[in-house]
Amino acid sequence: MPAHERVLALRVEIEEHNHRYYVLDAPLLSDAEYDRLFRELQALEAEHPELLSPDSPTQRVGAAPLPEFAALVHATPMLSLNNAFADEEVAAFDRRVHEWLAANGDLDYSAEPKFDGLAVSLTYQDGILLHGATRGDGTTGEDVTANLRTLRSIPLHLQGSGWPALLEVRGEVLLWRSDFERLNSRQREKGEKEFVNPRNAAAGSLRQLDPRITATRPLRFVAYGIGLAEGAGLPATHSELLDRLADWGFPVAATRRRVSGLAGLLGYYAEIGRQRASLPYDIDGVVYKLDDLAAQERLGFVSRAPRFAIAHKFPAEEVLTELLDISVQVGRTGALTPVARLAPVFVGGVTVTNATLHNEDEVRRKDIRIGDTVVVRRAGDVIPEIVRVQRDKRPAGAPEFSMPTSCPVCASKVVRNAEEAVARCSGGLYCPAQRKQALLHFASRRAMDIEGLGDKLVEQLVDSAIVRTPADLYRLGLLALANLERMADKSASNLLAAIEQSKQTTLPRFIYALGIRNVGEATARDLARHFGNLDRLLAADEADLLQVPDVGPIVAQCIRQFCSEPHNLEVIEQLRAAGVVWPDGEVLAPAGCASAGKVFVLTGTLPTLTRDAARQMIEAAGGKVSNSVSKKTDFVVAGGEAGSKLEKARTLGVTVIDEEQLLALLNLVQTTQ
Structure with missing residues (x-):
C-alpha cells in the first residue's frame, strides 16, 4: 500500500478508536495495540513530512511551550446562566417563558447535567479544528488551541456530514473522578502538590503554557451547544442539535433528556440528584433550555444571561466538623475578621480547614465557640461557611469569643464605631x-x-x-x-x-x-x-x-x-x-472671596480645561465641587455636550456659566488675594 494511503487509513482507524474510547466508552483495542498503530503513523509521517496535516491524531501531542496565551474574541459572547435554588424559582422561570412567548400548555425543554468543569469554545472551518479558547470574561478568552488539540475526545476533523462551513461548538473540559484520583496518585508518587478537586485540576491542566504537560493529563470534553453556525441548516430543537453534535464526533451528556412542562423539569432534577454520586464526573446542578431553537431566538438575552435557560443548582453539601480555634485576620483596610480554624473536612469537592465568621456580631448571633461541633457548607459551592452549631455536642466550659482590643499584627488599638459591624x-x-x-x-x-x-x-x-x-x-x-x-x-x-x-x-x-x-x-x-x-x-x-x-x-x-x-x-x-x-x-481662600464656600457642579466638556484641572482651580479658590445639582448649588459650569445636570440647573434656577466666566470668577478671587 502506498505511504499516503496507509497514512490516511491509519488516521481514520486511530480516530475511530479514540472516539470509541473517549466518547462512547466502548474500546475495541488493547492499549498496546493502539500504541502500535499510533507509532506506525508517527514513523510514516516522519519519513514523509509532506503527508503531515494539522488534523492528524499525532498532532494532539503537545509541541513546545507557549510564551503566553493570546486573546481570542468569541464570535458571540459566552454568557452565564441565571441560577435557581428552589422549585418555586424553576416554576417562576417556566411561567416567564410562557408569558414572553404567549404560550399555552406545557412547553418542551432540553434538560442536561450541569458539569463542574471549565467552559471552552471550539471553532471549526470546513470541518477542521481552527482554534479553541477558554470562556474568559465571556467576550474574550485565552487562545488554548495547542492544549485543546491534545484532548482525544475533541475531534480534529468532524465526522459524518452536513456540518456547517463555520461552526463554533461550546462545552466543558473536565476530569472524570477516577482519572482525578489517578492523577493525584501520580502527583504523590513524584512528591508534587496534589490537586484540590477535579475542576481545579482541569482548569490548571488546560492553562499550562507547555502543551506537553496538558497532553499528560486525562482531560475530557463534553459538548453542550453551539455559538455560531454558518453555511448549513440546523435542526429545529436543542435536543436534536445535541444528537447532531454526537453524529459529528462530539461527546454529549448521556443523561440528557427532553422533558415536558414544570413536572418534567422537576422530575429530571430529582432523578439526576439521585444519580449524582454514581456519575463518573462532578456536577453541581442541572440545566434547563427551551427546546425550540426558534423560540430561543425570540426570547433572546437579558443582561448577561439567556431568557430561555436556567441552571437549577443542587443544595450546598453540609458536613460536621470540629471548630479548633478562632483566629483574627487583619485586612488591607484594617478590618478585623474572625476566622474559624476547623478540623479538616471534605465538603463540596475540597478539603476545608478555614471558614470566615464575618464579624463579632455574627459569632454572637450563631453562638459559635471553640470546641463546638459545627455544620459547614460551601456557600454557592465556593466560600466555606459555618451554618450552625450542634449545641448538644458542646464541651463543658467552651469559652465565648471576644474581639481583641489590640491589633494581632501591630498591637495598635482596635476600635469599633457604634454604627459599624466591623x-x-x-x-x-x-x-x-x-x-x-x-x-x-x-x-x-x-x-x-x-x-x-x-x-x-x-x-x-x-x-x-x-x-x-x-x-x-x-x-x-x-x-x-x-x-x-x-x-x-x-x-x-x-x-x-x-x-x-x-x-x-x-x-x-x-x-x-x-x-x-x-x-x-x-x-x-x-x-x-x-x-x-x-x-x-x-x-x-x-x-x-x-x-x-x-x-x-x-x-x-x-x-x-x-x-x-x-x-x-x-x-x-x-x-x-x-x-x-x-x-x-x-x-x-480669604474670607469675602467671591467663590469662597460656593458650590460648583461641572458638566460637559470644557474647551481648554480638564475636569480635574477645573476642580483643582475651584478648590484652590475656596470653592467646593459637587457631583449633583441641587438647590444648594451656586454655579453649574457647562461645557460641550452637557446633559441632564444642565437641564436640572435651568429647572432649579441655578446660575449657569461657561469656562470663560469661570476663569473670570477665579481671577477675581486671585486679585482679591
Missing part, C-alpha cells in the same frame, strides 16, 4: 497588614502625587522589607531601588526625583494622604481651612472637630481615633523629619 485596627500608617494599601493611598495623585509608585513596585518594596511606613519612602536610595525586579537605574532615579518633589506639598493633600477613615479630599480641605496647621488638628478633641463644616460624629470619631494612636503620630513625625513640608497657617 472592628478595625487604628494603626493605619504603621500596621504591616495595611502597609501596601496605606502606601498606595499615600502616593496617589490626589495625595502626595508620587509618580511611578504603583501596585507592583509597592508590593516589591513591602515584600522585600525595604519600606514599612510612608516615612521610609523618603529614606530610599538608588542602590536599593535598582536591585528590584524590572527597576533600571533611570526608573529608580525618576522615582527618587518624584519622591523628593513630593516633599513640597499642601496641608490638605498631606491630611488626605494620611488615609484617615472617612476623611476624603473635601473633608481634608475643610480641616486644613479650619485648623490652619497640623498640630492644632492632631490636638483637637471631638468637640473641636464637630465645629468643622460637614464633619459629623462618625468622622470626628474616626479622626480622633487615628490621631490618638501613638504609632500614627510617630510616622507623622518621621515624615516631617524627612523634610515633608507645607505652608504653615495655610488658608485656602
Whole structure:
C-alpha cells in the first residue's frame, strides 16, 4: 500500500478508536495495540513530512511551550446562566417563558447535567479544528488551541456530514473522578502538590503554557451547544442539535433528556440528584433550555444571561466538623475578621480547614465557640461557611469569643464605631497588614502625587522589607531601588526625583494622604481651612472637630481615633523629619472671596480645561465641587455636550456659566488675594 494511503487509513482507524474510547466508552483495542498503530503513523509521517496535516491524531501531542496565551474574541459572547435554588424559582422561570412567548400548555425543554468543569469554545472551518479558547470574561478568552488539540475526545476533523462551513461548538473540559484520583496518585508518587478537586485540576491542566504537560493529563470534553453556525441548516430543537453534535464526533451528556412542562423539569432534577454520586464526573446542578431553537431566538438575552435557560443548582453539601480555634485576620483596610480554624473536612469537592465568621456580631448571633461541633457548607459551592452549631455536642466550659482590643499584627488599638459591624485596627500608617494599601493611598495623585509608585513596585518594596511606613519612602536610595525586579537605574532615579518633589506639598493633600477613615479630599480641605496647621488638628478633641463644616460624629470619631494612636503620630513625625513640608497657617481662600464656600457642579466638556484641572482651580479658590445639582448649588459650569445636570440647573434656577466666566470668577478671587 502506498505511504499516503496507509497514512490516511491509519488516521481514520486511530480516530475511530479514540472516539470509541473517549466518547462512547466502548474500546475495541488493547492499549498496546493502539500504541502500535499510533507509532506506525508517527514513523510514516516522519519519513514523509509532506503527508503531515494539522488534523492528524499525532498532532494532539503537545509541541513546545507557549510564551503566553493570546486573546481570542468569541464570535458571540459566552454568557452565564441565571441560577435557581428552589422549585418555586424553576416554576417562576417556566411561567416567564410562557408569558414572553404567549404560550399555552406545557412547553418542551432540553434538560442536561450541569458539569463542574471549565467552559471552552471550539471553532471549526470546513470541518477542521481552527482554534479553541477558554470562556474568559465571556467576550474574550485565552487562545488554548495547542492544549485543546491534545484532548482525544475533541475531534480534529468532524465526522459524518452536513456540518456547517463555520461552526463554533461550546462545552466543558473536565476530569472524570477516577482519572482525578489517578492523577493525584501520580502527583504523590513524584512528591508534587496534589490537586484540590477535579475542576481545579482541569482548569490548571488546560492553562499550562507547555502543551506537553496538558497532553499528560486525562482531560475530557463534553459538548453542550453551539455559538455560531454558518453555511448549513440546523435542526429545529436543542435536543436534536445535541444528537447532531454526537453524529459529528462530539461527546454529549448521556443523561440528557427532553422533558415536558414544570413536572418534567422537576422530575429530571430529582432523578439526576439521585444519580449524582454514581456519575463518573462532578456536577453541581442541572440545566434547563427551551427546546425550540426558534423560540430561543425570540426570547433572546437579558443582561448577561439567556431568557430561555436556567441552571437549577443542587443544595450546598453540609458536613460536621470540629471548630479548633478562632483566629483574627487583619485586612488591607484594617478590618478585623474572625476566622474559624476547623478540623479538616471534605465538603463540596475540597478539603476545608478555614471558614470566615464575618464579624463579632455574627459569632454572637450563631453562638459559635471553640470546641463546638459545627455544620459547614460551601456557600454557592465556593466560600466555606459555618451554618450552625450542634449545641448538644458542646464541651463543658467552651469559652465565648471576644474581639481583641489590640491589633494581632501591630498591637495598635482596635476600635469599633457604634454604627459599624466591623472592628478595625487604628494603626493605619504603621500596621504591616495595611502597609501596601496605606502606601498606595499615600502616593496617589490626589495625595502626595508620587509618580511611578504603583501596585507592583509597592508590593516589591513591602515584600522585600525595604519600606514599612510612608516615612521610609523618603529614606530610599538608588542602590536599593535598582536591585528590584524590572527597576533600571533611570526608573529608580525618576522615582527618587518624584519622591523628593513630593516633599513640597499642601496641608490638605498631606491630611488626605494620611488615609484617615472617612476623611476624603473635601473633608481634608475643610480641616486644613479650619485648623490652619497640623498640630492644632492632631490636638483637637471631638468637640473641636464637630465645629468643622460637614464633619459629623462618625468622622470626628474616626479622626480622633487615628490621631490618638501613638504609632500614627510617630510616622507623622518621621515624615516631617524627612523634610515633608507645607505652608504653615495655610488658608485656602480669604474670607469675602467671591467663590469662597460656593458650590460648583461641572458638566460637559470644557474647551481648554480638564475636569480635574477645573476642580483643582475651584478648590484652590475656596470653592467646593459637587457631583449633583441641587438647590444648594451656586454655579453649574457647562461645557460641550452637557446633559441632564444642565437641564436640572435651568429647572432649579441655578446660575449657569461657561469656562470663560469661570476663569473670570477665579481671577477675581486671585486679585482679591
